[in-house]
Amino acid sequence: xxxxxxxxxxxxxxxxxxxxxxxxxxxxxxxxxxxxxxxxxxxxxxxxxxxxxxxxxxxxxxxxxxxxxxxxxxxxxxxxxxxxxxxxxxxxxxxxxxxxxxxxxxxxxxxxxxxxxxxxxxxxxxxxxxxxxxxxxxxxxxxxxxxxxxxxxxxxxxxxxxxxxxxxxxxxxxxxxxxxxxxxxxxxxxxxxxxxxxxxxxxxxxxxxxxxxxxxxxxxxxxxxxxxxxxxxxxxxxxxxxxxxxxxxxxxxxxxxxxxxxxxxxxxxxxxxxxxxx
Amino acid sequence: xxxxxxxxxxxxxxxxxxxxxxxxxxxxxxxxxxxxxxxxxxxxxxxxxxxxxxxxxxxxxxxxxxxxxxxxxxxxxxxxxxxxxxxxxxxxxxxxxxxxxxxxxxxxxxxxxxxxxxxxxxxxxxxxxxxxxxxxxxxxxxxxxxxxxxxxxxxxxxxxxxxxxxxxxxxxxxxxxxxxxxxxxxxxxxxxxxxxxxxxxxxxxxxxxxxxxxxxxxxxxxxxxxxxxxxxxxxxxxxxxxxxxxxxx
Numbered sequence: 001x002x003x004x005x006x007x008x009x010x011x012x013x014x015x016x017x018x019x020x021x022x023x024x025x026x027x028x029x030x031x032x033x034x035x036x037x038x039x040x041x042x043x044x045x046x047x048x049x050x051x052x053x054x055x056x057x058x059x060x061x062x063x064x065x066x067x068x069x070x071x072x073x074x075x076x077x078x079x080x081x082x083x084x085x086x087x088x089x090x091x092x093x094x095x096x097x098x099x100x101x102x103x104x105x106x107x108x109x110x111x112x113x114x115x116x117x118x119x120x121x122x123x124x125x126x127x128x129x130x131x132x133x134x135x136x137x138x139x140x141x142x143x144x145x146x147x148x149x150x151x152x153x154x155x156x157x158x159x160x161x162x163x164x165x166x167x168x169x170x171x172x173x174x175x176x177x178x179x180x181x182x183x184x185x186x187x188x189x190x191x192x193x194x195x196x197x198x199x200x201x202x203x204x205x206x207x208x209x210x211x212x213x214x215x216x217x218x219x220x221x222x223x224x225x226x227x228x229x230x231x232x233x234x235x236x237x238x239x240x241x242x243x244x245x246x247x248x249x250x251x252x253x254x255x256x257x258x259x260x261x262x263x264x265x266x267x268x269x270x271x272x273x274x275x276x277x278x
Numbered sequence: 279x280x281x282x283x284x285x286x287x288x289x290x291x292x293x294x295x296x297x298x299x300x301x302x303x304x305x306x307x308x309x310x311x312x313x314x315x316x317x318x319x320x321x322x323x324x325x326x327x328x329x330x331x332x333x334x335x336x337x338x339x340x341x342x343x344x345x346x347x348x349x350x351x352x353x354x355x356x357x358x359x360x361x362x363x364x365x366x367x368x369x370x371x372x373x374x375x376x377x378x379x380x381x382x383x384x385x386x387x388x389x390x391x392x393x394x395x396x397x398x399x400x401x402x403x404x405x406x407x408x409x410x411x412x413x414x415x416x417x418x419x420x421x422x423x424x425x426x427x428x429x430x431x432x433x434x435x436x437x438x439x440x441x442x443x444x445x446x447x448x449x450x451x452x453x454x455x456x457x458x459x460x461x462x463x464x465x466x467x468x469x470x471x472x473x474x475x476x477x478x479x480x481x482x483x484x485x486x487x488x489x490x491x492x493x494x495x496x497x498x499x500x501x502x503x504x505x506x507x508x509x510x511x512x513x514x515x516x517x518x519x520x521x522x523x524x525x526x527x
Contacts, residue, residue: 042447042448042449042450043418043447157317186316186317186474187316187474187475187516187519187520188316188515188516188519189316190519191518191519191523194523195523198523198525213447213448214448215448216522217522217523219522220522220523220524220525221522221523221525252449253448253449256448256449256451256452257448257451257452257477258452258455258477258478258480258481258482259477260476260477260480260503260504260517260520260521261504263481265459265481266455266456266459266460267452267455267456267481268452269449269452269453269456270449270452
């Protein structure tokens with residue numbers, strides 16, 4: 001089997017605005033195997049737009065271009081929307097930030113999972129239900145049969161996010177894009193959800209792109225980290241070597257967060273250099 | 279030591295839901311006090327009960343030695359001001375910064391507005407150039423600075439901070455935290471700060487209370503927390519969670 005799952009070379013996403021073209025992503029390149037890759041950056045750095053472009057969820061008015069954007073050898077930019085749709089949710093899946101907004105409020109959790117499954121696979125109702133229940137079990141929901149019939153507003157944020165993970169994993173994707181999957185959750189719940197995600201990704205040998213603003217969280221979870229600033233990759237580094245990061249932005253970002261047991265008053269702040277964005 | 283804010287047996291009930299179940303709290307003059315907990319723990323409700331934004335069902339709140347009744351008078355709001363979590367939601371979208379800052383001055387009939395606005399903007403590190411801008415023309419960090427300026431313009435002695443940096447990027451968060459520390463030092467303010475982030479609370483506060491389900495779990499000093507000298511499992515869990523993800527082999 002091919003080792004590289006995803007190849008991104010010189011990805012650009014351009015939005016037309018009243019004041020001219022704005023490039024949200026300006027030449028991002030990386031490749032991904034069956035590993036956990038973190039994309040870190042602050043708001044406006046283009047990290048989410050990178051994820052959305054891979055998924056094919058860029059708004060229609062925006063333009064996506066790249067020298068290469070290939071998933072498992074398939075050129076994502078030249079295939080038809082129909083082919084793209086058959087990949088999306090099936091072989092490439094995405095977890096979004098807030099289950100409150102990303103789950104359908106008028107559909108039970110179980111029906112949503114089944115809908116995903118039956119869109120991509122020919123399975124009978126009984127089997128679909130069984131697989132959805134098994135999936136809910138896999139994300140450590142204690143009483144799957146009960147949660148199956150609940151509406152999203154009836155479950156907590158952590159539970160909703162687990163349901164979301166279940167929905168995304170039920171088709172057995174090879175690449176998972178998680179865009180701030182735990183930012184809307186409490187810290188302790190955050191770790192539970194990450195643990196589940198970690199286990200499932202490892203068991204199924206998926207590739208994972210973990211998009212987050214939290215450099216420390218990403219570095220503790222991923223194998224490799226891509227740091228983005230103003231639409232560009234400023235540094236790619238192994239998570240274990242993050243402490244030896246070269247770029248001043250990465251170092252500043254690591255440094256400016258308060259840490260328990262390290263008294264620093266005032267906190268060091270980022271001294272943004274215009275050449276970082278150049 | 280005099281208690282700046284003293285709360286005894288505070289209960290807040292929304293319909294039949296008890297958001298606060300008899301909480302006691304003592305904040306000393308000039309102290310920075312932190313409230314930590316998960317969503318639904320009642321930490322924000324506690325702040326809102328002090329300002330009168332949430333109805334107290336029973337219990338007493340004393341600020342500056344004066345017990346508070348059902349309503350708050352104007353003098354109270356000159357002493358106590360609040361900074362909210364979301365700077366996008368707490369500034370009027372159709373008012374300029376100047377207008378926003380004039381509002382509290384007009385309410386309290388303060389004459390030297392011109393000077394105060396200039397000083398307040400200066401104090402939060404925004405120049406004169408920001409005075410006639412609208413909220414949408416500012417970044418998140420700048421908006422939170424305006425919100426802090428608005429709270430400071432009445433020269434209160436107590437600042438209630440409800441997750442003041444959780445909507446901001448990490449680097450901007452550092453700037454706002456530094457600003458808050460600086461104004462506290464300069465004006466000798468008393469802070470009561472809410473956050474879900476233990477690291478921020480230990481950075482900003484001398485003492486803190488851990489809350490869960492509307493109740494106080496335990497009260498700690500920052501150094502106890504740093505030294506992991508905590509007695510409750512819940513606090514220990516929070517501490518572990520704040521260290522990031524650990525992969526169990």
